[in-house]
Amino acid sequence: MPDRSIKGILELFERQAEDELNLLSDTGPEFFSTPELIRLRGQWEVKSAFFYFFQKLLLQIVAVSPVWIGLALVTFWLKWTGLALLFALLFPLSFLVYFVGLWWMHKVFRGRGHLDEVGSTIAKELEKRRNQKNL
Secondary structure (H helix, E strand, C coil), rough: CCCCCCHHHHHHHHHHHCCCCHHHHHHHHCCCCCCHHHHHHHHHHHHHHHHHHHHHHEEEEEEHHHHHHHHHHHHHCCCCCCHHHHHHHHHHHHHHHHHHHHHHHHHHHCCHHHHHHHHHHHHHHHHHHHHHHHC
């Protein structure tokens, strides 16, 4: 049962506010100063790089999964049943790791579209402020 006390609600708000990129997308860039936006752009670049790294890693894990079946068949044919069993077990394990990884990435990064939107929002706001300063 969720904690509905004032303390619990405040702790929930603090946890949600810790991720400033999500806070930016929820509230808007106008509530952030220019130095904060520049710092957030750096955070966005790091988070985006991590997202693409993990996405590539998960795709490689699931792409290798058919190889496990092939290796299982070859080792079974060679009568290496222990190794064949290991390779056969790695096939569904690859898919499990892939889907758990997708769930985790969605939980942490909110998806690629969200990251692209946040990056675009920061860039537009910084450009708008640069143009206003030059007027």
